[in-house]
Amino acid sequence: MSMLLPDAVAPLGALFLIILSFFTSALTAAVGIGGGVVLLAALTFVAPPAALVPVHGVVQLGSNTGRAIVLARNVALRLIVPYALGAIVGAILGGMLVVELPGEVILLAIGVTILVTTWMKMPPLGKGETGVLAGGGLVATFLTMFVGATGPFVMMILRQSGLPHTRLVATHAMAMVIQHGLKVVAFTALGFAFADWAPLMIAMIASGFAGTLVGARLLHKLPEATLKKALNIVLTLIAIQLILRALSELI
Structure with missing residues (x-):
């Protein structure tokens, strides 16, 4: 198995990511958000910082594509x-x-982004207004090139449209397909060696699709409200841990 993995990833770490991809995809399919952020946080323990955003982007592209296909008839085009x-x-x-930032700066940026998007309350911006959606797409995709974890922010933008839950989850999935797809194209153009990570990413996408079907x-x-409260607590703990890790390396 180790022959199919990048040098920086141990077989046990790869197995952990493949299993986690199933559960995080199921979580996102059922609740709407959270799975991608949890997976990104897990990647920080297994993958080198420079690979976090591009590898996470490919896996999330696969996961969200599966979710968008399963829920295609509910997407609000x-x-x-x-x-x-x-x-x-x-x-x-x-x-x-985009530049290759120091690893501790990447961890700090991811942690702060998770913390802000978990607890930030979006002011009323209008129900599905074109300018708001275009601006949200611009900001979210720009930020995802650096920190990856913008799913909750995108959900806040889309939630303003007043869509019912199933349509909201489906539309969010399609929005993330677009965002992660553009990110993968950008990192490919920048020369990231995706081929080295291909076997692991394929396995994570496959397990993620199975999780999507379950979710x-x-x-x-x-109980959506209870799950979201619990998820907010988990995401907060993850964010604090990432911030403390980053600060311990910076100081």
Whole structure:
């Protein structure tokens, strides 16, 4: 198995990520958000900092594509079109500015982003207004080039449209497909060696799709409010841990 893995990843760490991909995809399919952030945090223990955002992007592209396919009939395309236009601009700007940051800076940025997006309350911006969606796509895709964990922010933008839960989860999945797809294109153009990570990413995408099928069956069957409160606590603890790790290396 080790022959199929990048030098920086141990077989046990790879197995952990493959299993976790199943559960995080199931979580996101059932609740709408959270799984991608948890997976990104787990990657910080297994993968080198420079690989975190691009590898996470490919895995999340696969996971969200599966979710978007399973829930395709529920996607609100009227929200997706302006979001996609903004996302294209954000990817171009991010691709022009992205640099290889020190590992501790990446961890700090991810931790702060998770903390802010978990607890930030979005002010009323209008129900599905084109400018809001385009601006959200631009900002989210620009930020994801550096920190990866922008799913909760995208959900806050889309939630303003007042969509019912199933349509919201489906539309969020499609928005993340666009965002992560553009990010992967950008990192490919920047020369990231995706081939070295291909076997692990394929295995994580496959287990993630299985998790999506399970999670989609649990829509409306789980106590959503309770799960979200618990998820917020977990994400907060993850963010604090990442920030403390980063600060211990910076100081």
